Amino acid sequence: MKILTKKNLIERWQTDEGKNLLKDIIQHLRKVKTLKGINGLEKFEGKFDLRGVSFPKTYSEYQYKGKLITQVTGSLSFKNVNIDNVDFTYADLQHTKWKNCAFSNTKFSKTQLEQIYIINCSFENILFNNSRLSYSYLNIRSGKKSGHFKNVRFEKSQLNETKFSFPKFDNCLFDNCNLFAANFDGSRFKDCKFIGKVNSPWFKKHSNMEYEPNLIFNRINKKQFMNEMINIDFSEANLEYVSFDKNLDLSKCNFAPNVKFEKLKTIETELYAMSE
Numbered sequence: 429m430k431i432l433t434k435k436n437l438i439e440r441w442q443t444d445e446g447k448n449l450l451k452d453i454i455q456h457l458r459k460v461k462t463l464k465g466i467n468g469l470e471k472f473e474g475k476f477d478l479r480g481v482s483f484p485k486t487y488s489e490y491q492y493k494g495k496l497i498t499q500v501t502g503s504l505s506f507k508n509v510n511i512d513n514v515d516f517t518y519a520d521l522q523h524t525k526w527k528n529c530a531f532s533n534t535k536f537s538k539t540q541l542e543q544i545y546i547i548n549c550s551f552e553n554i555l556f557n558n559s560r561l562s563y564s565y566l567n568i569r570s571g572k573k574s575g576h577f578k579n580v581r582f583e584k585s586q587l588n589e590t591k592f593s594f595p596k597f598d599n600c601l602f603d604n605c606n607l608f609a610a611n612f613d614g615s616r617f618k619d620c621k622f623i624g625k626v627n628s629p630w631f632k633k634h635s636n637m638e639y640e641p642n643l644i645f646n647r648i649n650k651k652q653f654m655n656e657m658i659n660i661d662f663s664e665a666n667l668e669y670v671s672f673d674k675n676l677d678l679s680k681c682n683f684a685p686n687v688k689f690e691k692l693k694t695i696e697t698e699l700y701a702m703s704e
Contacts, residue, residue, distance in 0.1 A: 434518050434538075437480030450481065454504065462510045475515040475535065482520035527570065542586075548575045560586040562606075567595035567615075568639040572648050594635040594653040602626075613637045614655050621661040625668065631655065632673040657681055 432440075440446050449468050456466050463469060463476045470477050485503045503523035510530045517537040525545040532552045539559040548570040554577070567575035568591065576596035583603045587610050594614035604624035614635030635650045660681045667687055672678060 432479075434480065437518050438482070439480075441481050450484075453478075453481075454483075457506055457509050461508055462512070463514065471513075472515055475513045475533075477515055478519055479515050479517040480519060481516070483524055485523055546575070548573045550576050550578075551580050552576075552578045554580045555583070556581065556585045557583045558585060561590055562586045562588050564590050565639060566590050566592055569593035569635070569648075574635075574653070591637065591639060593637065593639060594650065594655070611637065614650060614653055616653065616655045617660050618656070618658040620659075622665040624665065626662070626665045626670055627668045628670065630671045631657070631676060633676045634673075662687070 441450055445468075449466075452466055453463065453469065456463065472479065483504050503521075503525070505525040505527075506529060507527045508529065509526065510532075511534055512530075512532045514534045515537075516539045517535060518539065519536075520540040521544060522540050522542045523544065525547075526549055527547040529549045530552075531549060531554055533554075535555050535557075536559045537555070537557040539556075541559055541561045542563055544561065544564045544566075546564070546566050547568055549567060566587075567577070574593040574595045576598065577600050578596070578598045580597075580600045581603065582601065582605050584605065586606045587602075588606045588608040590610045592611065592613050592615045594616060597615055597617045597620050599618075600620045602620070602622045606627075607629040608627045610629040612629060612631050614632050617631075633655050635653060655676065657676060657678060658680050663682045663684050665684070667683075
Protein backbone atom coordinates (compact mmCIF):
# COMPACT_ATOMS: atom_id res chain seq x y z
CA MET A 429 0.00 0.00 0.00
CA LYS A 430 1.44 3.35 -1.07
CA ILE A 431 2.05 5.82 1.76
CA LEU A 432 0.67 9.21 0.78
CA THR A 433 2.49 12.39 1.78
CA LYS A 434 0.73 15.59 2.84
CA LYS A 435 1.25 16.89 -0.70
CA ASN A 436 -0.29 13.74 -2.20
CA LEU A 437 -3.27 13.87 0.15
CA ILE A 438 -4.07 17.47 -0.75
CA GLU A 439 -3.45 17.17 -4.48
CA ARG A 440 -5.75 14.17 -4.94
CA TRP A 441 -8.73 16.47 -4.24
CA GLN A 442 -7.58 18.82 -7.01
CA THR A 443 -8.03 16.24 -9.78
CA ASP A 444 -11.31 16.02 -11.72
CA GLU A 445 -12.11 12.81 -9.85
CA GLY A 446 -11.37 14.42 -6.51
CA LYS A 447 -13.43 17.53 -7.29
CA ASN A 448 -16.42 15.41 -8.30
CA LEU A 449 -16.10 13.30 -5.15
CA LEU A 450 -16.03 16.42 -2.98
CA LYS A 451 -19.20 17.71 -4.67
CA ASP A 452 -20.88 14.36 -3.90
CA ILE A 453 -19.70 14.55 -0.27
CA ILE A 454 -21.09 18.05 0.24
CA GLN A 455 -24.39 17.19 -1.42
CA HIS A 456 -24.66 13.96 0.61
CA LEU A 457 -23.99 15.76 3.88
CA ARG A 458 -26.70 18.29 3.15
CA LYS A 459 -29.33 15.79 2.02
CA VAL A 460 -28.58 12.48 3.78
CA LYS A 461 -26.75 14.08 6.76
CA THR A 462 -24.01 11.40 6.96
CA LEU A 463 -21.05 10.18 4.91
CA LYS A 464 -22.41 6.67 4.54
CA GLY A 465 -23.25 5.42 1.04
CA ILE A 466 -21.02 7.72 -1.02
CA ASN A 467 -19.54 5.97 -4.03
CA GLY A 468 -15.77 6.38 -4.22
CA LEU A 469 -15.28 7.49 -0.61
CA GLU A 470 -12.81 5.07 0.92
CA LYS A 471 -11.69 4.42 4.48
CA PHE A 472 -8.22 4.72 6.00
CA GLU A 473 -7.52 2.78 9.18
CA GLY A 474 -11.24 2.35 9.73
CA LYS A 475 -12.22 5.99 9.19
CA PHE A 476 -13.71 7.79 6.22
CA ASP A 477 -10.73 9.22 4.38
CA LEU A 478 -11.08 12.99 4.14
CA ARG A 479 -7.38 13.59 4.69
CA GLY A 480 -6.19 16.68 2.85
CA VAL A 481 -9.66 17.81 1.78
CA SER A 482 -10.32 21.54 1.49
CA PHE A 483 -13.91 22.72 1.67
CA PRO A 484 -14.58 25.51 -0.86
CA LYS A 485 -14.61 29.11 0.31
CA THR A 486 -15.80 32.46 -0.96
CA TYR A 487 -13.37 35.35 -1.36
CA SER A 488 -13.43 39.10 -1.77
CA GLU A 489 -10.71 41.43 -3.01
CA TYR A 490 -9.83 44.99 -2.04
CA GLN A 491 -7.01 47.46 -2.50
CA TYR A 492 -4.79 48.38 0.46
CA LYS A 493 -1.85 50.74 0.02
CA GLY A 494 -1.71 49.89 -3.65
CA LYS A 495 -1.76 46.15 -3.11
CA LEU A 496 -4.57 43.77 -4.02
CA ILE A 497 -5.67 41.87 -0.90
CA THR A 498 -7.69 38.66 -1.13
CA GLN A 499 -9.78 37.81 1.93
CA VAL A 500 -11.89 34.79 2.82
CA THR A 501 -15.46 35.89 3.50
CA GLY A 502 -17.24 32.57 4.01
CA SER A 503 -17.46 28.85 3.47
CA LEU A 504 -19.95 26.00 3.70
CA SER A 505 -22.74 25.73 6.24
CA PHE A 506 -24.12 22.45 7.62
CA LYS A 507 -27.03 21.64 9.92
CA ASN A 508 -28.06 18.43 11.74
CA VAL A 509 -25.15 16.48 10.20
CA ASN A 510 -23.64 13.34 11.74
CA ILE A 511 -19.83 13.16 11.32
CA ASP A 512 -18.74 9.72 12.59
CA ASN A 513 -15.45 7.89 12.09
CA VAL A 514 -13.73 10.46 9.89
CA ASP A 515 -10.05 11.30 9.44
CA PHE A 516 -9.57 15.02 8.71
CA THR A 517 -5.75 14.96 8.85
CA TYR A 518 -4.29 17.92 6.87
CA ALA A 519 -7.83 19.02 5.97
CA ASP A 520 -8.88 22.66 5.63
CA LEU A 521 -12.27 23.39 7.21
CA GLN A 522 -11.66 27.07 7.92
CA HIS A 523 -14.69 29.36 8.07
CA THR A 524 -17.18 26.47 7.88
CA LYS A 525 -20.35 26.68 9.97
CA TRP A 526 -21.94 23.74 11.82
CA LYS A 527 -25.22 23.87 13.73
CA ASN A 528 -26.82 21.07 15.79
CA CYS A 529 -24.30 18.55 14.41
CA ALA A 530 -22.77 15.46 16.03
CA PHE A 531 -19.06 14.65 15.72
CA SER A 532 -17.85 11.27 17.02
CA ASN A 533 -14.80 9.00 16.78
CA THR A 534 -13.11 11.53 14.53
CA LYS A 535 -9.51 12.66 14.11
CA PHE A 536 -8.38 16.22 13.43
CA SER A 537 -4.60 16.08 13.01
CA LYS A 538 -2.76 19.13 11.65
CA THR A 539 -6.18 20.35 10.53
CA GLN A 540 -6.94 23.97 9.61
CA LEU A 541 -10.03 24.97 11.60
CA GLU A 542 -9.46 28.68 12.11
CA GLN A 543 -12.58 30.86 12.34
CA ILE A 544 -14.85 27.83 12.31
CA TYR A 545 -18.35 28.52 13.65
CA ILE A 546 -19.84 25.83 15.90
CA ILE A 547 -23.37 26.17 17.30
CA ASN A 548 -24.73 23.60 19.77
CA CYS A 549 -22.80 20.58 18.50
CA SER A 550 -21.68 17.41 20.27
CA PHE A 551 -18.09 16.14 20.16
CA GLU A 552 -17.45 12.64 21.54
CA ASN A 553 -14.26 10.58 21.35
CA ILE A 554 -12.42 13.22 19.32
CA LEU A 555 -8.73 13.99 18.86
CA PHE A 556 -7.50 17.48 17.97
CA ASN A 557 -3.75 17.09 17.42
CA ASN A 558 -1.57 19.97 16.23
CA SER A 559 -4.67 21.63 14.82
CA ARG A 560 -5.50 25.30 14.50
CA LEU A 561 -8.84 26.45 15.95
CA SER A 562 -7.82 30.06 16.56
CA TYR A 563 -10.45 32.85 16.47
CA SER A 564 -13.29 30.33 16.31
CA TYR A 565 -16.69 30.17 17.97
CA LEU A 566 -16.70 26.72 19.59
CA ASN A 567 -20.13 25.68 20.80
CA ILE A 568 -22.00 28.89 21.26
CA ARG A 569 -25.58 28.53 22.30
CA SER A 570 -28.76 27.99 20.33
CA GLY A 571 -31.52 28.87 22.75
CA LYS A 572 -31.00 26.83 25.94
CA LYS A 573 -28.54 24.42 24.31
CA SER A 574 -24.81 24.90 23.91
CA GLY A 575 -23.50 21.44 22.99
CA HIS A 576 -20.83 19.35 24.70
CA PHE A 577 -17.32 17.90 24.49
CA LYS A 578 -16.93 14.38 25.92
CA ASN A 579 -13.72 12.35 25.85
CA VAL A 580 -12.03 14.97 23.70
CA ARG A 581 -8.24 15.38 23.58
CA PHE A 582 -6.77 18.74 22.57
CA GLU A 583 -3.06 18.12 22.00
CA LYS A 584 -0.61 20.86 20.99
CA SER A 585 -3.43 22.72 19.28
CA GLN A 586 -4.10 26.42 18.80
CA LEU A 587 -7.14 27.57 20.77
CA ASN A 588 -6.13 31.19 21.18
CA GLU A 589 -8.94 33.76 21.16
CA THR A 590 -11.66 31.14 20.84
CA LYS A 591 -15.12 31.81 22.24
CA PHE A 592 -17.67 29.56 23.95
CA SER A 593 -21.08 29.91 25.63
CA PHE A 594 -21.86 27.20 28.21
CA PRO A 595 -21.06 23.80 26.63
CA LYS A 596 -20.17 20.85 28.85
CA PHE A 597 -16.58 19.57 28.96
CA ASP A 598 -16.57 16.02 30.34
CA ASN A 599 -13.36 13.99 30.65
CA CYS A 600 -11.37 16.25 28.33
CA LEU A 601 -7.64 16.90 28.11
CA PHE A 602 -5.84 20.11 27.16
CA ASP A 603 -2.23 19.08 26.61
CA ASN A 604 0.24 21.88 25.80
CA CYS A 605 -2.27 23.95 23.85
CA ASN A 606 -2.20 27.66 23.10
CA LEU A 607 -5.07 28.99 25.22
CA PHE A 608 -4.15 32.66 25.07
CA ALA A 609 -7.31 34.78 25.57
CA ALA A 610 -9.59 31.75 25.10
CA ASN A 611 -12.94 32.82 26.55
CA PHE A 612 -14.52 29.67 27.98
CA ASP A 613 -17.26 31.94 29.37
CA GLY A 614 -19.68 29.70 31.32
CA SER A 615 -18.40 26.37 29.95
CA ARG A 616 -19.20 23.62 32.46
CA PHE A 617 -16.13 21.53 33.32
CA LYS A 618 -16.02 18.06 34.88
CA ASP A 619 -13.15 15.53 35.11
CA CYS A 620 -10.81 17.54 32.88
CA LYS A 621 -7.05 18.07 32.91
CA PHE A 622 -4.74 20.85 31.76
CA ILE A 623 -1.05 20.20 31.03
CA GLY A 624 1.66 22.70 30.12
CA LYS A 625 1.40 26.45 29.71
CA VAL A 626 -2.08 27.86 30.31
CA ASN A 627 -1.87 31.54 29.44
CA SER A 628 -4.72 34.00 29.96
CA PRO A 629 -7.93 32.03 29.35
CA TRP A 630 -11.19 33.02 31.09
CA PHE A 631 -13.39 30.75 33.23
CA LYS A 632 -16.73 31.99 34.55
CA LYS A 633 -19.43 30.61 36.81
CA HIS A 634 -22.19 31.59 34.40
CA SER A 635 -22.15 32.60 30.77
CA ASN A 636 -22.47 36.33 30.22
CA MET A 637 -21.49 36.68 26.57
CA GLU A 638 -24.02 36.90 23.78
CA TYR A 639 -22.89 35.62 20.41
CA GLU A 640 -26.20 35.72 18.59
CA PRO A 641 -28.87 38.44 18.27
CA ASN A 642 -30.29 39.24 21.68
CA LEU A 643 -33.87 39.04 20.51
CA ILE A 644 -36.63 39.04 23.09
CA PHE A 645 -37.83 35.52 22.21
CA ASN A 646 -34.27 34.18 22.40
CA ARG A 647 -33.33 35.46 25.86
CA ILE A 648 -32.68 32.90 28.60
CA ASN A 649 -31.75 32.87 32.26
CA LYS A 650 -28.09 31.89 31.98
CA LYS A 651 -27.75 31.48 35.74
CA GLN A 652 -29.48 28.12 35.46
CA PHE A 653 -26.36 26.84 33.66
CA MET A 654 -23.58 26.77 36.27
CA ASN A 655 -19.93 25.86 35.87
CA GLU A 656 -19.05 23.81 38.96
CA MET A 657 -15.42 22.99 38.00
CA ILE A 658 -15.71 19.40 39.29
CA ASN A 659 -12.44 17.46 39.55
CA ILE A 660 -10.36 19.73 37.35
CA ASP A 661 -6.64 18.95 37.39
CA PHE A 662 -4.23 21.86 36.95
CA SER A 663 -1.38 20.10 38.82
CA GLU A 664 0.77 19.79 35.68
CA ALA A 665 -0.17 23.18 34.28
CA ASN A 666 1.87 26.37 34.32
CA LEU A 667 -0.78 29.01 34.98
CA GLU A 668 -0.12 32.52 33.74
CA TYR A 669 -2.74 35.22 34.29
CA VAL A 670 -5.62 32.78 34.19
CA SER A 671 -8.87 34.56 34.95
CA PHE A 672 -11.40 32.86 37.22
CA ASP A 673 -14.68 34.57 38.04
CA LYS A 674 -14.66 35.61 41.71
CA ASN A 675 -17.83 33.57 42.36
CA LEU A 676 -16.40 30.41 40.82
CA ASP A 677 -15.89 27.57 43.31
CA LEU A 678 -12.36 26.21 42.82
CA SER A 679 -12.41 23.85 45.82
CA LYS A 680 -12.80 20.82 43.54
CA CYS A 681 -9.73 21.77 41.48
CA ASN A 682 -6.23 20.41 41.95
CA PHE A 683 -3.47 23.01 41.62
CA ALA A 684 0.32 22.68 41.81
CA PRO A 685 1.62 23.70 45.25
CA ASN A 686 3.52 26.72 43.89
CA VAL A 687 0.45 28.47 42.46
CA LYS A 688 -0.50 31.77 44.02
CA PHE A 689 -3.61 33.88 43.52
CA GLU A 690 -3.67 37.62 43.22
CA LYS A 691 -6.67 39.88 42.82
CA LEU A 692 -5.91 42.82 40.57
CA LYS A 693 -7.43 46.14 41.57
CA THR A 694 -8.08 47.08 37.96
CA ILE A 695 -10.61 44.25 37.50
CA GLU A 696 -12.12 43.55 40.89
CA THR A 697 -14.64 41.05 39.57
CA GLU A 698 -11.93 38.65 38.44
CA LEU A 699 -9.40 36.49 40.25
CA TYR A 700 -6.10 35.88 38.51
CA ALA A 701 -3.84 32.91 39.06
CA MET A 702 -0.19 32.66 38.14
CA SER A 703 2.60 30.26 38.97
CA GLU A 704 5.86 31.39 40.55
